[in-house]
Amino acid sequence: MVDDSWIVALVVAGYLLLMIWVGAASARRSQTIESFFLAGRNLSPAVLTATLTATILGASSTLGMAGLGFREGLTGAWWLLSGALGLLVLSIFFAEKVRSAGCYTLPELLGERYDPRVRYGASALILISWVGIISAQIVASGKLLGVLFGPGQEVFMVVSALVFVGYTALGGQRSIVKTDAVQISILLLGLLVVAWRAFHLAGPDEILAAGGSFPTSQARGGIDVMVLVLVVGSTYIAGPDIYSRLFSAKDPKAARASAFAAALLLIPIAFIITGLGISARILFPGIGPEEALPVLISETLSPLGEGLLAAALLSALISSADTTLLTATSILSLDLFRRARPESSERTMMIVSRGGTVLIGGVALLSALRLPEIIGALLSAYTVFAGGLIVPLVAGFWRERLRLTSGGALAALLGGGGTAILFGAEMPLLGMMVSAALLFSVSWLSPQSRRLIRG
Template sequence: MVDDVWTVALTVGGYLLLMIWVGAAAARRSWTPEGFYLAGRALGPVVLTATLVATILGASSTLGMAGLGYSEGLTGAWWLLSGSLGLLVLSVFFAEKVRGAACYTLPELLGERYDPRVRSAASALVLVSWVGIIAAQIVAAGKLLGVLFGPWQEIFMVASAVVFVGYTALGGQRSIVKTDTVQILILLLGLLVVGWRALHLAGPEILAGQSFPTSDGRGGVDVAILVLLVGSTYIAGPDIYSRLFSAKDPKTARRSALAAALLLVPLAFIITGIGITARTLFPEIGPEEALPVLMAETLSPLAMGIAAAALLSALISSADTTLLTATSIFSLDLFRRARPESSDRTMMIVSRGGTVLIGAVALLSALRLPEIIATLLSAYTVFAGGLIVPLVAGFWREKLRLTSDGALAALIGGGGTALLFGAKMPLLGMAASAFILFFVSWLSPQSRRDIRG
């Protein structure tokens, strides 16, 4: 806990109030489903790039990456560099196709490529796993503020959740992209403040002896596995696709994905470098405590307030996008398909109510049922193992002679393989998904007509 707690508290409190104000102001134009979920499909390259980067820089890319730098050195940067490579592939090969599909959600895109069964299975899987990701961001926010202000993590978790659930329910995508634009500027400022101070104390020579691109702790095979596993989730991430669907045109989607990929490269080394310096200055702490302890022990109260707001912005900017992604799937892929006659007014009520409901479930999981979070997050492993191959291959479905039965079998078989064996063989799920997709598809008669919906 810091000495001048009031200066830090006022800075962080001011940041949270600013986010509420920015989000509420943007909500005035979100009165239709397209405005609520996709910001009217009008995002330009600067705003789209900013919100993509803000979405990506969550708990794993800040607290987790600094922890990797603390524990293994500069090769920890491969976590975010893998994402950068995935975004690069997305930009070159898929971004224009994704935006050109004019869908609202990733499961809807899968449904168009295959059939309603695949859409429903993908919807259920993403919805469950995304609740776990929201809960994980809430827990991370509580731990961060707990380091700074004392052992009231539950109160901090509730406060953080109320802020991002509130402005997301009010304005949807419009509120998120506006707050993300502010948050990424705060985040960059905070990382520069912490990075400069840490490097000043530890000395720039601390980075000179670091091994890269491989090290004793992470060899070439380990790097390749990380690039394939993490990078693939950036090629087919529901939260990233929600951004591309919001672009004003396909070229903007492609250019913004490319710009975000390039911006992640220096950020990967900055965040990892912060973790490396923390290990030199505080060798007795846990790896994921590197960023908050470095802030609490080395910065002035005002600088620490800025850094705390920056790190909190990273967590919140990922949580709000994940929340809206889950809400869109709940409302559009599940509710609207069950009630296709629903008016826009009804859909807006369901959307805002669904946002609050999903946010509350995630908060409850974070507060009282932490063991459930691990179970929910395991569904993300199933998502990666089961959905990525059918989704990517689906862009060339006719040429590859893929069927809906093959896609559904790949989702279930690849996801189940990832769930059972992913801890020891992280790529086995995707390999099984690919094999099942082509095997089942090519066994099906070519004359078979896929169900469309």
């Protein structure tokens, strides 16, 4: 650590303590299920846009995507651009439908479209995928603090996990929403400051030359771009964390407007963060790719600026982790426990919800201690989720017109998700293809569908 590193440590520690205080303060207003998971369903478009953007700008969109820029140049921006395309599709075609459903969780929405078996299958698949995504955020937090403060990445991972699991268990959605607007403002301002310094040091001409071609390059060809758009983009069209935000909107129009605004914000951010990765390769070629952003922060800013941006970047990682954690908890509590114990009181459900938050956070931390890299872990989780869930969910909005059955949806969930688990690393689109084939073939061959045709 440098001589002034105590300033950085003080700012980061102050931020972490502030998050715990926010969670404790929000706990008093989070005594009902609707308040804990959906903040009372009264989020305005401005607040919703801020919290949605903060949720998206997590490990993959900061440390991971800067690492992609470091490795392959401008085509690394496709990670976040894929998300922007997915959000645009969500905004135009589905956001108002999602909010109008009045559900708490994505599996509940699927259960209403089909039947309880599909709800249970979706719950299991999302929990498996989302533990991996939470784990990746914890790994990213450890990498960030490890670069800033030296060895001890595992210790930093444990500390970060304890903080966001703690305040999420206390305050739920209210504690998350309260911090997101401030976090995203500080993060965007900090990224602009680092970009100005880094681009000046590396040189615009050198950055453009090192960035390579776009939209495709030698590192990422057209097929690779298409796979990324379909796999990553689809998780924005039907992601349970994104849906938890839309369910919290005050009305369907607010849900649509916030998704559209967040999509537009992601486009310039994608190129700025990728450019930072390219700059780091020029200035510090010996570092690891996913260390690009933390090294730029530590080498281009004053200790106070480094501490502020480190806290903001840590908040970006935590703001994604807490939303993902709360989403997984809502599925465990509402789609599994309450369905099994429908007579449970509100007080019992709150105890189960807070306990479930701690349980899922603990499992994710144990998984994080074994993960090698951020982007690889996230892509694996996204592939499993997309393989089983995307096709039956999107097609379910036109279930009657397409003559889809609950049996077909369940086969698509299990077959597509299982295929993605087994073969997703080598063939990331195979799960979605199997899911589509099973959804339509099982539906159309069922007696129920044949009766509809005859009718």
